[in-house]
Amino acid sequence: MVIPSFVIYLFVMAFPIVLSLVLSLSNFSGGKIFGSAQWRLTGFQQYGKLFTDPYFWHAFKNNILVVLVSVFGQLPLGLFFAYLIYRKIVKFGEFWQGILYVPSIISVVVIGIMWNLIFSPYGPLSEIVNKYYSLSYASNLSKIIAGSIGSQGKLAISDNLIARIIALNPQSVASTFSNPQVELKDLLISMANMGIPEIQADLTHLFAPVWSTSFLNKEGTAMIPILFVTLWCWTGMYLILFLANMQKINPQTIESAQIDGAKEKSILAHIILPELSGVIMNAAILCIAGSLNSFALIYAMTGGGPARITQVLSIYMYEKAFMGTPDYPLANAISIMMVAFSLLLIALTQNVKKRFGDQNE
Amino acid sequence: MSSKFRQEHTVGSFLWKFFAYLIMIVFALLAIFPLIWLAINSFKTTVEFQANMIGLPKKFYTQNYSGAWRIGNFGVLFGNSVLYTLVSVSVAAFLSLLTGFGFAKLQQKSTKPIYSIFILGILLTTQTLMVPIFLQISQLDNLLGNFFEALGLCNAKNFHLFYNTKFGVILVYVGSLLPIGVYLCTEYVKSVPTSLVEAALIDGAGYFQIFISIIVPMCIPIIITLGLLNIPTIWNEFALINIMVSQLKLQSLPLGIYKFSGTLASDYGKEFAALVIGLLPMLTFYLIFRKQITRSVGNGAVKG
Numbered sequence: 001m002v003i004p005s006f007v008i009y010l011f012v013m014a015f016p017i018v019l020s021l022v023l024s025l026s027n028f029s030g031g032k033i034f035g036s037a038q039w040r041l042t043g044f045q046q047y048g049k050l051f052t053d054p055y056f057w058h059a060f061k062n063n064i065l066v067v068l069v070s071v072f073g074q075l076p077l078g079l080f081f082a083y084l085i086y087r088k089i090v091k092f093g094e095f096w097q098g099i100l101y102v103p104s105i106i107s108v109v110v111i112g113i114m115w116n117l118i119f120s121p122y123g124p125l126s127e128i129v130n131k132y133y134s135l136s137y138a139s140n141l142s143k144i145i146a147g148s149i150g151s152q153g154k155l156a157i158s159d160n161l162i163a164r165i166i167a168l169n170p171q172s173v174a175s176t177f178s179n180p181q182v183e184l185k186d187l188l189i190s191m192a193n194m195g196i197p198e199i200q201a202d203l204t205h206l207f208a209p210v211w212s213t214s215f216l217n218k219e220g221t222a223m224i225p226i227l228f229v230t231l232w233c234w235t236g237m238y239l240i241l242f243l244a245n246m247q248k249i250n251p252q253t254i255e256s257a258q259i260d261g262a263k264e265k266s267i268l269a270h271i272i273l274p275e276l277s278g279v280i281m282n283a284a285i286l287c288i289a290g291s292l293n294s295f296a297l298i299y300a301m302t303g304g305g306p307a308r309i310t311q312v313l314s315i316y317m318y319e320k321a322f323m324g325t326p327d328y329p330l331a332n333a334i335s336i337m338m339v340a341f342s343l344l345l346i347a348l349t350q351n352v353k354k355r356f357g358d359q360n361e
Numbered sequence: 362m363s364s365k366f367r368q369e370h371t372v373g374s375f376l377w378k379f380f381a382y383l384i385m386i387v388f389a390l391l392a393i394f395p396l397i398w399l400a401i402n403s404f405k406t407t408v409e410f411q412a413n414m415i416g417l418p419k420k421f422y423t424q425n426y427s428g429a430w431r432i433g434n435f436g437v438l439f440g441n442s443v444l445y446t447l448v449s450v451s452v453a454a455f456l457s458l459l460t461g462f463g464f465a466k467l468q469q470k471s472t473k474p475i476y477s478i479f480i481l482g483i484l485l486t487t488q489t490l491m492v493p494i495f496l497q498i499s500q501l502d503n504l505l506g507n508f509f510e511a512l513g514l515c516n517a518k519n520f521h522l523f524y525n526t527k528f529g530v531i532l533v534y535v536g537s538l539l540p541i542g543v544y545l546c547t548e549y550v551k552s553v554p555t556s557l558v559e560a561a562l563i564d565g566a567g568y569f570q571i572f573i574s575i576i577v578p579m580c581i582p583i584i585i586t587l588g589l590l591n592i593p594t595i596w597n598e599f600a601l602i603n604i605m606v607s608q609l610k611l612q613s614l615p616l617g618i619y620k621f622s623g624t625l626a627s628d629y630g631k632e633f634a635a636l637v638i639g640l641l642p643m644l645t646f647y648l649i650f651r652k653q654i655t656r657s658v659g660n661g662a663v664k665g
Contacts, residue, residue, distance in 0.1 A: 002459075002460050002463040002464065002472075002475060004456055004459070004460075005456040005457065005459065005460040005539050005543065006460070006475060006479075008456070008532065008535055008536045008539065009478075009479065009482065009536055009539050009540070011532070011536060012487065012494070012532070012533050012535075012536025012537060012539075013482050013485065013487065013490065013536060013537075013540075014478070015497060016490040016493035016494045016497055017485075017490065017493070019493045019496065019497055020490065020492065020493035023493070023496070081385070081388070084381050084384075084385065089377070089378060089381045090378075090381050090382055090385050096385050096389060097655065098651055098655075099389045099392055099393055100388060100389060100392055101647075101654075101655065101658075102392055102393065102396070102644070102647065103392050105593050105643050105644065105646070105647045105654075106396075106597070106639075106640045106643055106644065107596070107597035107599070107614075107615050107618070107639050107640065107643065108597060108599065109597070109599050109615040109618050109619050109639065110615075110618060110636050110639040110640045113618070113619070113621070113622040113632070113636060114395055114396075114399055114636055115395070116622070117629075117632075118395060118398075123414065124398070124414040124415050127414045127415060128415065232391065232392070235388075236392070237658060240655055240658045240659050241658060241659055243659065244655075244656070244658070244659020244660060245659065247659075285484065286483075286484075289483075289484045289485070289486060290486065293486040293488050293489045294488075295488045295491075295599075295600045296488075296599040296600050296615075299599075299600070300599070300619060300622065314488060314489065314491075314600075317491075317492055318491070318492075321491075321492040321495070322495075322604065328492070328496065331492045332492055332493060335489055335490060335491075335492050335493060338489045339485060339489055339490075342484060342485060342489070343484075343485075346484050
């Protein structure tokens with residue numbers, strides 16, 4: 001009964017781990033693996049290479065960030081929402097639950113590309129902020145130059161207006177137009193017929209500070225969108241998980257506590273959280289395992305870029321194996337490191353769980 | 362009882378309620394609004410999107426969809442996705458239940474260690490192993506190809522059993538679904554009375570017969586749970602199929618959508634349409650089976 005699935009399981013999981021371990025200790029560089037004398041075991045030098053590789057440590061650091069935000073972001077948020085719904089602090093629980101779970105069911109490829117568009121330097125986030133700038137600029141303009149915007153909302157272009165616009169910010173105008181007088185006039189005339197919003201936008205680009213999300217492309221901030229999307233994506237799943245297990249709590253326990261005068265706070269601390277501790281720890285294990293190895297979301301969102309800033313271990317491994325000249329031993333060493341690291345963290349959580357469990361009994 | 366709680370309806374509890382609703386509404390909007398934004402922009406031309414990224418389109422431009430569908434070859438990819446999902450989810454469910462039956466009811470000495478090997482697999486996602494899996498399947502093809510060539514059966518270069526085949530994709534998918542499936546099924550089959558199995562054994566029924574006539578009918582709920590959990594997983598899977606196939610005719614929908622962000626990225630209208638095409642199937646699936654999916658996630662994913 002067990003044999004067919006055990007064979008498939010060995011083929012898909014156990015054998016690759018062994019293969020990976022062997023190759024990570026070798027100098028294999030393509031060609032045949034089986035029945036060939038082109039490669040041999042060379043010991044731990046790949047791991048040495050890895051530990052002195054700054055990109056590896058950078059990817060490792062990013063991965064830790066993702067794990068931390070997942071465990072200490074998704075789980076508490078999910079728990080919080082589940083609590084709000086379970087204790088009927090907010091009504092229409094099923095409705096909120098239904099909506100918050102939607103991101104978890106959608107392909108992470110779609111999610112990654114979508115958020116990448118939203119956060120892109122010329123994307124909608126920038127546009128929202130710039131629209132605000134342009135509106136405030138237009139009102140400023142009409143204050144400074146009375147009558148520049150006519151009754152129909154169209155720009156009344158005159159030499160006087162142009163001179164005064166240039167006077168507002170001569171440097172900016174001069175740096176944008178080689179011949180400020182002529183070209184600015186052309187620009188304004190060409191746009192005067194198109195209604196006011198376009199002019200507002202372009203004047204904004206000329207004079208107002210143009211805000212853009214490009215600061216998110218820098219070291220130090222580049223991980224923020226990814227961490228945000230990680231939260232956005234999976235919180236709903238933990239909400240459902242925790243809520244389902246809260247609903248398994250015997251309602252009489254809570255009712256009798258309330259009759260004894262227990263406050264909401266103590267119901268949460270002394271009934272709900274202890275009852276859920278097992279589920280929370282299990283969720284933490286799954287959360288660590290999932291976030292440590294996350295690949296598709298970040299791959300679709302940034303691909304590890306710009307310039308490897310947002311790389312995590314799985315993407316670094318992918319790059320080493322499938323982009324450019326393959327470095328299979330190193331990629332396999334990364335793979336083994338990820339497996340080892342998962343096991344380590346999970347053992348750690350199991351340990352905490354045991355102690356936690358003992359205290360409850 | 363109610364008189365006791367009326368006193369809690371103070372200003373503080375009102376503020377707390379207000380705060381709770383506020384957070385709920387903010388997060389719900391955050392969850393939904395980007396998707397609505399996608400849908401709106403999928404009806405704009407690229408030029409219109411660049412001038413107006415947030416508002417409604419002036420005219421609903423539906424050619425984005427037909428264009429994206431054609432360029433992305435979504436007809437083929439959609440069919441592949443359906444095939445991969447249905448076959449691997451059902452094979453995995455069948456095998457999981459069979460294995461769960463073995464673990465729960467037919468215990469031998471080797472049961473425990475093998476079971477714990479499966480459990481370990483829940484925590485090691487197959488994505489971690491994409492490099493060795495790729496090497497393994499391509500090298501095995503190579504090996505078998507050379508063998509068959511030596512026998513004069515085929516040309517080694519054209520031989521593919523695992524890499525670039527539907528069989529290979531489904532095999533790896535089934536393997537990646539087995540650990541959690543085996544775990545859930547084993548736990549579930551344990552609740553089936555052992556006396557039923559024993560009685561059938563005395564009546565002379567074989568193990569497989571018992572499996573089909575007793576275990577399967579009693580385990581329909583767990584099969585449904587597995588199906589609802591696994592269908593989105595496989596449908597949305599990207600990392601593994603990305604390395605297992607290189608030919609368009611074998612690719613799945615997520616691979617096709619991913620292409621729109623790379624080579625076709627300048628055509629925003631079609632990119633948005635492709636994204637909407639990518640999210641609609643699972644959104645529909647969720648809207649239809651919302652209650653059952655919610656229950657499956659709540660009960661299935663982890664047990665306390």
